[in-house]
Structures are given as structure tokens and as C-alpha cells.
Amino acid sequence: MIKILDLRQAGGAAMAERLRSDELQAYEEAVRPILAAVRAEGDRALLRYARQFDGLADQPLRVSAEELEEAAQQLGAEIRQAAETARRNIWQFAKTQLPEERFEEYSPGRMLGWIIRPLGAVGCYVPSGRYPLPSTLLMTVVLAQAAGVPRICVASPRPSREILGCAYLLGVREVYRVGGAQAIAALAYGTETIPRVERVVGPGNAYVAAAKKLVAGDVGIDFIAGPTEIVILAADGDARWIAADLLAQAEHDPAARAILITTSESLAHQVRSELERQLQDLPTAATARASIDGASVIYLVRTMEEGIEICNRLAPEHVSLHDPSWMGKIQNAGCIFLGPGSPEAAGDYAAGPSHVLPTNGAARLRGGLSAADFVKLIAVQQLSPCALQELAPAITTLARAEGLEAHARSIEIRLREVQFVSAISQN
Secondary structure: OOEEEEOOOOOHHHHOOOOOOOOOHHHHHHHHHHHHHHHHHOHHHHHHHHHHHOOOOOOOOEOOHHHHHHHHHOOOHHHHHHHHHHHHHHHHHHHHHOOOOEEEEEEOOEEEEEEEEEOOEEEEEOOEOOOEOHHHHHHHHHHHHHHOOOEEEEEOOOOOHHHHHHHHHOOOOOEEOOOHHHHHHHHHHOOOOOOOOOEEEOOOOHHHHHHHHHHEOOEEEOOOOOOOEEEEEOOOOOHHHHHHHHHHHHOOOOOOEEEEEEOOHHHHHHHHHHHHHHHOOOOOHHHHHHHHHHOOEEEEOOOHHHHHHHHHHHOOOEEEEOOHHHHHHOOOOOEEEEOOOOOHHHHHHOOOOOOOOOOOOHHHOOOOOOHHHHEEEEEEEEEOHHHHHHHHHHHHHHHHHOOOHHHHHHHHHHHHOHHHHHHHHHO
């Protein structure tokens, strides 16, 4: 049964737990030799670990084009339509996230701007352990496609027919049946079969998170994701809906955190009773029960302002606001869902924004995965002779203050040239 913690006494809000980071150190030690072996041995180590951990057996690492096409042909009409609806909405939202190129005059002769270039290659990690997640395929691949990335590959241990079929429908032909730290190593460092990529994105288990942490710097990553989490802020509401939303998170993982923050003691107890009722016939009850009983909580607070303060301190992956007027006070969240009619599960599948979001308080630093994560914004500068002459005193003074004489001289050598001086005088 979910815990109800009363924080209504003075200073109680400060007692709310911070979402705890996974203890990754033990996992880092476990994956470190895997990363080193794949980096040194390539396919030989990759195959060894894929057979040991992913059940690869005698299958090839790369899924053939024929197998991808066959999987797509076996998809029913309903899932085809669902995937297309999700793809269209994700694409539509992703295109609006991309920055636009700009180049203009900020002051006379000082032309500044930027160009946008996509990354050359990305690897999308798609979990397929407890639950195969074709939705994660959509929520990563479509963003990369919207950004114009020319090479997109997918790594997924034991990929389901739905994952393979959706990959084919999206036009992805580079799919590898490998997971865990060995997949992250292959994507980061490259092997004979899997060329290296420039960024690895997508959620995974603790071994995947630890591997991404260790390869960051050798390859770009999105962020280090932990167990999923939701905070629902509601002064009142339908206990059935709130319980359903908490369970939608809880069924992901025994360590998933489902949190309700409310001022209503009556609502808190109604939700607790409703959770017990809905768990009775939930097919994923074993996983959800572990999360509800162990990692989840209902916080009772004096005011919703205190509840919002707690939410900002937790910086959760998902924030559900039953009163949309509270949004202006939310500082830290991976994604916000406004009103009781906007369930988090809609965002998991088809609303548009990616469901790949920061967890464990990382929303203090950034929002979720976006199309902008797949492009580079490259600054461009062009100076006229007059503009350089105007900047020269500031440039040379700062350069010499830093002891970088060649920097200063690279400016002054231009200012002494006859043609350069002539250009200045003509302006």
C-alpha cells in the first residue's frame, strides 16, 4: 500500500525526499571491462557479450533488410495506423524545435549569425527487456530524421516484431540486435559490424546508464536516465484518474516513483484505496505493486504553493498539474501535463513531444530530448575593416592581459596594411 506522509507541520515541506540517483558506482565497475573489451576487440567481444547477455545465439548482429520488411508486413492495421499517428505528431512538434539560421549586422560592419548542421550519425537505444518499446524507437528516430541526420541506427536486444516493423516503416535499415553496455560501447567506439556514431540517445537499464556515463566525452549522449517518475499536483480531482496515472508510471519498473502531492487528506485516502482496487486486475500488478509499495508516496501539504516548492526541488521527469494556472511557478520538470484531461500516457505515445526525458533530478539542468539535440549551431562572424578597427583596442588589450601576444599582433598586422587602411578611410 502506498505511503501517505503528512508534511503539514511547520517546516514539513523541507522533509520531502529528493529523488535519489541510482547508485551507479557498482554498475560502472561491472560495465567498465565490457566497454574496454569491445573497444579493444571489436566484434569478437561484442558477439561474446551479446550471446551471454542478449541471447543472440547464432543470429547475426545486424537485422537483415528482409527480416525488417517481413516484420512490417506482419504488423496489423491498427498498430500501423497508431505508429503513423505518433510519427506524424512527433515529426510536427520536432520540426518546430529546430533553430533557424541567422546572419545579420549587429553594428556597422559586424556581421554575426549561425548556421545549422545535423550530426552525421546517431545511435538510438531501444529497450526490449521487461517491455519492448517501439514507442521509444519513434521518440528518438523521428527526431533525428526531422533534424536531417543522414545515418540513424538502432540497437535493441531481442527486438520485437513491432520494433522491427516500425523501424522498417520509418525507413531505418540499420538495426542491431544487441543491448546493454556492449551496445553502448559498439555505438561509441565502433566495431567491424557497427560503425561508431556521434551521439547515443535513448533510455535503458542501470547497466546502460552506467555505460553511457563512462563513454560520455568519447561520444555525445542525451543524459543518464534512471527509473521513471511522475509528480501529480492536485488539490482535488477524480481519485480514479489520479490512481490510474500513478499506476501508469509504476508499471514500468519496481523502482519507478509515482508521487501525488495534495492538500486534501480525503483525496489522499481515496487515491490510496483506488490504487488497491485497480491493482487487483492489472496485468502488470507485480511490477506496479513493488513500485507503489516501495518507491512511491503521497505527500500531504498545507498549501499547493508548498507542494509546488517540493515539486521544483524534486525536479521530476513528469509533472501533472491538475490546475494549469500553476505552470508559471514550475521551474524544474522534464515535461508538464496541464489539466486532468492530459494524462502522461498520452505523452508516452502520440501527443508529440519525445518521452525521452531527464530523471533523478536532472530536470534542474535540461528538458527532454528534442530535435535540437541532433543538430549543431555553428557561429559565423564577418568583420569589415571599420568594424575590426573599432574592436581592435578591446581585442589587443584583453589579449595582452592574458599574455597572448600573437593574438594582439594578428589584429595589428591587418591595421598596418595599406589596402586595409584604405578600406577604412573609404568608409
